[in-house]
Amino acid sequence: MNSKLMSRNRRALVLTVLFLSLTMMVSACSPLAVLAQPTVSVGEVSVNPNNNKSIERALDQLAKRYEKAPVPVRKDYDTNTILWDTPGKTLDREQTRKRIVNAKPGSKVEPVLITVPAAVQARHLASDIPAGYRNIGEFSTTLPTEKGYLANIKLASDLLNDSVVMPGETLSFNKVTGFPTADRGYQPGPGISGGQVVQMYGGGICQVSTTLFNAVTTAGLEVVERHPHSLPVSYVPIGKDAMVYIEEGKDFIFKNNRRTPVIVKSQLADGVVKVTLYGK
Structure with a gap:
């Protein structure tokens, strides 16, 4: 074989190798190659079950979409009614991950959500x-006999009763x-x-605020x-x-400086108005 023929064969071999390399690079970056990757749908999120980074991104997206904080029971003082608590939701990342990994490519699974009860519930x-x-503070003061005065104490005590103060919040x-007006049921005293x-x-009503103040300090x-x-x-x-x-x-105004909620109970009985604070 002469030198010219050997040179042509060598160039042909090099061109063939380059062509095959470019073909592999293009095909790997093509939309078809991307679509060929295995995917699982979790809720409305697509994830590659064989890629840990893809799974983590999907879990983060699911948490943002589905998680919500619970809302504790609270009181509407304008209507003197209890507003019921609402449970929250949190993503069970470990169980959701297992569903993703064990799912067949192209299938759809649901995220695993855990119900989170409110810290303070209507019950x-x-x-x-x-x-x-448990009782963490209590104080009582003797009730008066004057009708208007007594009626105002009763109204203020009823409004205060069942107040919930979450950690870091104030009451x-x-x-x-509210404003002590006749429209709100207050009387002259x-x-x-x-x-x-x-x-x-x-x-x-200052007798109720005073009773509360002493329970708070206790x-x-x-x-x-x-x-x-x-x-x-x-x-x-x-003093x-x-x-x-x-x-x-x-x-x-007082602040709940504890780590757990405080529930206020206020009632009139046996000639006194009593305020009791409950905590954990």
């Missing part, structure tokens, strides 16, 4: 002592009671204003705002009262 408020909770007594005892709508919760009366009151020693006057922006 916890159904009794005087919430199930699973405003003025938000609980004796109250302290400008260093004098005068008749005012809502007179007497429980070791954080007092955010508190104001003393301009005159001594009969139901607690000096133990908590005056509220919404028209002047005077409020009693």
Whole structure:
């Protein structure tokens, strides 16, 4: 074989190898090659069950789409009604991963979701002592006999009862009671204003805020705002009262500085108004 023929054969071999390499590169990057990858549908998310990164991305997308936080039971103070709790959902990543890996290519599986109950549920408020909770603070003050005063205490106590304060949240007594007007059911009663005892709508609700204040301090919760009366009151020693006057922006506010929820129970019985705080 002469040198010219050997050279042509060598060039032909090189061109053949280059052609085959380019063909493999193009086919690997083509849409057909991508479509050829095995896929599994999880909800509305497609995932390659043989690729860990693809699975992790799919799990993250599923968590964003399906997970939701539970909503604890709470109170509508305007209507004095309980708003029921709503359970949440969380993605069971391990079980969902197993479904993906074990699924046949082209098939569809459902994500595994776990129901997460609310930290405080309506059932916890159904009794005087919430199930699973313990008394962490309690205080009582003696009730008056004046009808308007007593009626205002009863209304404020009913509104306060079954309040739920989540960790890190605050409770405003003025938000609980609202403006003390006749439309809201309040009556004229004796109250302290400008260093004098005068008749005012809502007179007497300060006894409930005071009772709450002392229960809060007994429980070791954080007092955010508190104001003393301009005159001594009969139901607690000096320095133990908590005056509220919404028209002047005077409020009693406390913060739940615990890691678990606090449930407030308030009731009138046996000649006293009693506020009890329950926690875990």
